[in-house]
Amino acid sequence: MEEIEKSYKFLSDCASVAKTLQTNPALSKSSITIDVPPKDFPELLSEIESFVRVRVDKSQTQVSLSISGTEFIFIKS
Numbered sequence: 280m281e282e283i284e285k286s287y288k289f290l291s292d293c294a295s296v297a298k299t300l301q302t303n304p305a306l307s308k309s310s311i312t313i314d315v316p317p318k319d320f321p322e323l324l325s326e327i328e329s330f331v332r333v334r335v336d337k338s339q340t341q342v343s344l345s346i347s348g349t350e351f352i353f354i355k356s
Contacts, residue, residue, distance in 0.1 A: 289315075289323050289353075290330055290346070297349035309349045314356035323353055 293311075300306045315323055321337065327344055328335040335342065340355040 287326050287330065289319075290326050290344075293344075293349075293351050294346050297347040297351075300349050301347050307348050310352065311349060312352045312354065315353050317355055320353075320355040 296311070297309075300309050320340075324335050324337055324339070324342065327342060331344070341352065343350055343352045345351070
């Protein structure tokens with residue numbers, strides 16, 4: 280059976296940043312705040328929900344996610 284790899288518009292870029300930061304021991308525990316336009320926020324929440332396989336409260340205006348030791352804080356702006 281063929282495995283389908285999901286495409287993540289937002290989280291794949293975050294994973295790339297986290298991987299880069301992970302290579303520098305001084306930056307391995309980083310926190311990044313990202314302002315997300317309101318029109319893109321529902322899609323981001325859906326990606327996070329799919330990625331973590333847990334329902335996300337869609338009424339939230341801020342959500343955080345740790346990827347490879349880097350905390351990403353997404354704020355609906």
